Amino acid sequence: MKWLILFGLFASLMLLMSQMARAGETPKAGEAAPDFNLPDQEGKPHRLQDYAGKWLVLYFYPKDDTPGCTQEACAFRDDLHKLTALGAQVVGISVDDSESHAEFAKKYHLPFPLLADKTAEVAARYGALTNLMLMKFAKRYTFLIDPQGRVAKVYTKVETSKHSTEIIEDLKKLTEKGK
Numbered sequence: 001m002k003w004l005i006l007f008g009l010f011a012s013l014m015l016l017m018s019q020m021a022r023a024g025e026t027p028k029a030g031e032a033a034p035d036f037n038l039p040d041q042e043g044k045p046h047r048l049q050d051y052a053g054k055w056l057v058l059y060f061y062p063k064d065d066t067p068g069c070t071q072e073a074c075a076f077r078d079d080l081h082k083l084t085a086l087g088a089q090v091v092g093i094s095v096d097d098s099e100s101h102a103e104f105a106k107k108y109h110l111p112f113p114l115l116a117d118k119t120a121e122v123a124a125r126y127g128a129l130t131n132l133m134l135m136k137f138a139k140r141y142t143f144l145i146d147p148q149g150r151v152a153k154v155y156t157k158v159e160t161s162k163h164s165t166e167i168i169e170d171l172k173k174l175t176e177k178g179k
Helices: 002-021 067-078 080-085 098-108 121-125 163-177
Strands: 037-039 045-047 055-060 088-094 114-116 129-132 135-138 142-145 151-155
Touching: 037 114, 055 067, 055 163, 067 080, 067 088, 067 098, 067 163, 080 088, 080 163, 088 135, 098 114, 121 129, 142 163, 151 163
Parallel strands: 055 088, 088 114
Antiparallel strands: 037 045, 055 142, 129 135, 142 151
């Protein structure tokens, strides 16, 4: 009987934790991208409408200066000229603060904005939040947003070493369709 009670408590705790870890619904292709207003590594605010008329690679990442996040950011840095040639801008978002972003961007010479979502509200609106009670972090999700502000493609399974190349190939296909 004692084991049954312990199992029930354990199962209840696991269910509660899984409920807390869930974020909002992830926007789907064709839907309007959720708005945001967040400061970058220099404290400058960025809003979704600032990117109207351009393709936007909006990528969420867990933590500044960690191996996977560094690999992903540096790949976007190295491929930025290809992305901008396709009419796209790159913006990263994590729940780290602007100071952490500034150090990360300086260390790796990242030439694009890293937005500080300290309250994790934007990550939650994009379904890209993991909330483990005392700790919150963004999931490694990317949203390709079209010039009209609609989600064109969602990436929830990201391989950091190949992700920017994957986005470049998808952007080529999507921009060819629009011609």
